[in-house]
Amino acid sequence: NTNFAFKNGFELQYLHIKPRIIAEEYMENDGGDLYDYKFWCFDNKVHFVMFLSERQSGLKMNFFDLNWNPLSFGYYPPSSKPIPKPDNLDEMISISQKLCEGFSHVRVDLYRLNDGTIKFGEMTFTSASGQCKWNPPEADLMLGKLFPLPQKRLAADECLDEDNEQFKVSVILPVYNDELYLKECLDSVLNQTLKDIEVICIDDGSIDYSPAILADYEAKDSRVKVFWQENCGASVARNRGLRQARGEFVTFLDADDYYYSADALEQLYTAAKKHKVKVCAGLRLYHNRNGVISKNPLYRKVCERYPEGVLVNYEDFQHDYHYHSYIYERRMIIENNLEFPNVLKFQDPPFFIRAMYLAKQYYIFPVEMYCYRIVSKPPVHWKESHILAVLDGLKNSLLFSREHRLFMLHWLSAMRISYEYNDAIYNLIKQGNQKALTALIAANAALDNNIIKSVQEGKVNITNLVGVFDHLDKKIQMVENTYMLEPLLRYMNELQNELKPVQHQQVKIAQLEAELIKNRAKIQSLKSEIDSLQKSISYRTGRILTWFPRKVRNFICGARKYGMIHTIKLYLQRKKAK
Template identity: 30%
Template sequence: MPKVSVIIPVYNVEEYLNQCLNSVIRQTLQDIEIICVDDGSTDHSLEILKSYERSDPRIKVITVNHKSAGVARNIGLEHATGQFVHFLDSDDWIEADLYEQSYQAAKNHQADVCMFHYNEFDNVTGATNMVKLFGSSRVSQGKEVTNLEEATSFFLYNAVVPWNKLYKKDFLIENKIYFDDLVCANDRAFYFRVIKKAKRIFLLNQAFVNYRINNKNSLVGETRLKNFSCHFEASNHILALFKDESMDIQKQVVDVCMRDLFHFYHRAHGEQKRNIAKQMQIFFSTLAIDELMKSLSNSPWFLEYQTIRAMDGIQVSNEEIQRIKHILPLPSSIYRNPFALFSQKVRSGIRCYKEYGMRYTWRRLKKHLHIG
């Protein structure tokens, strides 16, 4: 049984695949298996994989019809025989001692999961920046091993990506933790399933994965915006996971989901953004979280949430519109400064016009001025 199974979903990454695979086969820990799942690539990715498979007996190539990285990872997990598993994206690469360091840490501390930092590599400028997900103080204070119960906010607001963690394979299988079959956002609910079930999560205070940003082929781009409904499905799964938890935890989970939705919503423009806003309005209308929303009125996304809920589209009663409008109080500094209030209204009007068009903006203006 190998110590680590490396699972790599592959789809049209011929430009970066050699760098990824070379960083894996040259690991200081050699007792690993490398499972590459080609998700129906149409470039030369499969040829590259087959070449590596012929030269290294640790590499196994599986081919599937194109679905998603989530499905490819699940297939890789089904074939994994290692004690621990790591999910690596095929356009990224890793430091030479990742598996030696994380495997030893997980074994020594009997961890279900080992979490570590990562580096962002800018594909345009070539700059590298270390992303620290937890401070050295947390580790130095004896908090290397923890879990969701002990550090709720820390884990709920942490990076959901699967590739900055090493997982005990039996932990995933026994708890039936898999990725969602979604074009994008298929790793979000996976992360929350992991932290909800894990009893021991080890925090390794080093960066090992080099994550490529500003990659034109990444799902963070146009593909994600064209399949925005995936975020709604992922959010539903996450909210369902915590529906029986305390109100405080549920509130944080809603906040996390909303931050994710609006983060990617802000990357859209023009007609595409208006179409996504309509989808968001319908999604919001299905959520039975009105009481929770009252306690989230100071969240940075709340004003936009109000605006989208009140948009033309699905039928929303006047009572509902008025109720939502008055949940969010104006900051006391604005009450004291009428000019600040006027400036805020002008900026809001301009933003509303850019995002939702003249017709909707005029209707909102008439309502505020109490014009027929």
């Protein structure tokens, strides 16, 4: 049951072939080593011969042209032994030429036995499972140029040619390991009542069955166009999709999400054309983890007041999320060189903000368009690189909104750092991550105090942010006449709390040192008093008068402690010593 299309590499020719066991006649040659000739063919023509040898001791690979002149490239080490030209090379080239007809690329493998007999090995379209690492690397490009391309790629200045607007809407779909939801996603697009669409799928190096699913849909529906690339991220995939798109409008869909209403694209396209806008928005839903579908409140109150839809200004909403729920005029995007930034996370808000700022106006139509599947982990479980990317993206949103005086967007970006990503950023800084602390300080420096103050004093209406942010009742805190982002404020308070025991100990030490100095002065004063007393006539007279009583007292004490006889002996020894 193994699908060998992805077993060892990327060999789509096996995608729909049922795995079988084939028994072949055993083939051997004198000396044990088979002479293996592999003919590389491009565009119905044989170009090179690859000769393999020394399989038992360590595979060696040598390339030759059709006149048996050695070539200096390959993906295994070449043999240093002389390799004679086979006497029936022309016959093998002729066989390969016939077999390669009708293929843009194929490798024809033949064996030559000692007696000159030619045996067929195989025909393959993916040498080394499609994973050759050529030496030198330039050989990869050289061979790639031999592939006949079905059509030339349009130059940038041709992208806006009206003759190239072949569809009403282009749906751009980046795919990476989405086999679980991909069919539902594609079906929701292809079943739209608007048939004049194209679905541009960019597989971003998937290693699951997503490429097989894409290939299957592409074969069944000509509107599906699949492009393959190494894993470069969703931004690169979307940008590539924009370059390939030929729709009058474009929209973006993630492979784990789907369109809820079958007429969503038709309704948005019709509204956009009727009201002559560059952007048109639909409604959004959530597919929760328990399978329940819930409604995002974004635009719903507006649509209750305007059931036929309404034309609005971006200045009155200033959203940064949910870019999937819109269709965009492709001409506007191309003319203004709008692209998704090549970052690991938070790629879509920068694109969306700039597109909406350029459009200025857009139309909201009450159709249940986009269903967002909740599958991702909360930010506190993200990788360091993802958290840093979000923080940098929000800093850029702060700078953009400050420059263009977008008060709601500026406040919203600050609030996302302070509450939506607060714990994730704070935990990273608590772990000693200096990059996170530096990025947070840079984001705080991007704050505009006057803008934040205006919003928080109620001078700006933020009710239209319902549906894009869940903490509209919270505020940015001010410290010493400067607004401070919440994770930075938490970190500073934490530092102060950690310093309190140290400060307390420092105060205590200072008190003890003061007390010690004070006691030293007292001791010195007492010493002076005692010295003066000892030098006085009264003290000397008293010592003389009490001499005999003191001796008697000492004798009695000694007798009590050591006995009378011992005390007398001790007294006599001392007197004798004197």
